[in-house]
Amino acid sequence: MQFISFKVCKLSAKPEFIEAAKAGNVLARKCTKCDDLHLATVYFCKKCGSKEFEDSILKGTGKVVTYTIMTIPPAGFEDLAPYAWVVMELGDYDLRISGFLANIQKPGDLPIGAAVKVIDFDDRGIVLEKL
């Protein structure tokens, strides 16, 4: 795909995004025109339409926004149920990320607002842990 000319970013930031998640971080892109913050997997700013970004490594800690506890899972997750799938808000940033969180049995184990962090990325996608 090298024949495609990209002025700003690589064709896909997913390898770097995954590497960051493995280190417990979230690779984000900050719009250089309006400062809006996005996960690094986007190509254009949702607020102003710009494609000029600078990379920003965010600490993968934050709070649970919502979640479910999966008891009837899709293929590949049979041996892991029950587990949670969580939407979390990253620290003080206006940015959310979602992922897999193991060993959650009942809602009391993971109240909304509970502190969680990104710890890995593997065949379960983004992996989270309770703090």
Added chain:
Amino acid sequence: MEKVCVLGAGSTKYGKLDDSISDITIQASVGAIENAGIEPKEIQAGYISNVFGVADKQVHLGPVVMSNLGISECPSLSIESACGSGSVSFREAFANVAAGFYDAVLVTGTEKVTHTGTDWTTTYFSYCSDFFYEGQAGASFPGLFASMARAYLHEFDATEEDLASVAVKNHENGFLNPKAHFRKKITIDDVMNSAVVASPLKLYDCCPFSDGASSVILCNEKFAKEHSKDYVKVIGSGRGGSPAALQGREHLTTIPSTKIAAEAAYKMAGITSKNVDFAEVHDCFTVAEVVDTEDLGFFEKGTGATAAQNGETKLNGSISINPSGGLKSKGHPIGATGVGQIVEVFEQLTGQSGERTVNDAKIGLTQNFGATGASCAVHIFQSV
């Protein structure tokens, strides 16, 4: 712009069907053609919506349908937009008839998946999510809507029993629909005691995987008047989008694409939500119907669950929601669902809906979305 009308409608039963995907698609199409009182050779284009034809060894369904209708020369296309495929297909057909490209077209939605089993369907349906962030991380569709349900119950004064009342109401309606997947009444206790799929959603909060096909004939008003008195006008059509992944949405108790599509459809129709007599909405899960009825403007945000519990959405309540039984009871053959909703509205507005008829209905609305509402189409219909 030409005025566009629905001239006829046909549908297979929804549920577990023995016939192949090709056969059910053709059966529904023939039903619509006969109901419209036209000849296949009057059809100028075919729009086929389908998601998992691969599961029954037939994609590129359009030419197969057209060939069996004796009109192999007629152009066709297939449209996939997850669970919203049917309404998107209808919208494309609407736009082409409105623009004057065609006088009359066939719109058929179809799905055949029950033979694959729950594991296959749960897994493959998860490919309709933003897979990198959702399906890959173990979120099934019940899981994604359960996350919305938890946010709703946390944010508003609503209970799991309120959500369950949506399922009970839709089963009451589906009981009256001869083509529904489930024709049995259930109770709040049945819902609350059913197995937890993805908390807080239980099995009876979830619609089934269904087989089925639904079809309508869409045409301009001149063609409609020449052929039949029993037609319905399409007075509004709108589409919208939302961030594909739930993490990209500011609020998890509303679906942005529904609001965008509804606003466009109401504007085109020149009406507001108050003018709508009944609606077929996308109740893939109980919480979805609650959110839909708020996003469409029938209830204030946060009050839809209570309204359902109070019976306002029952057949001939203050606004009848899903008189067909909805996805929950009528069933959810995903590529067919959006067209099936329009079949229901056509039957309601032309006196063909039997025991489940909404009294004195003049205006009906359909709302059908893909995935967690990443895409949505809303249509508004008026009797003549």
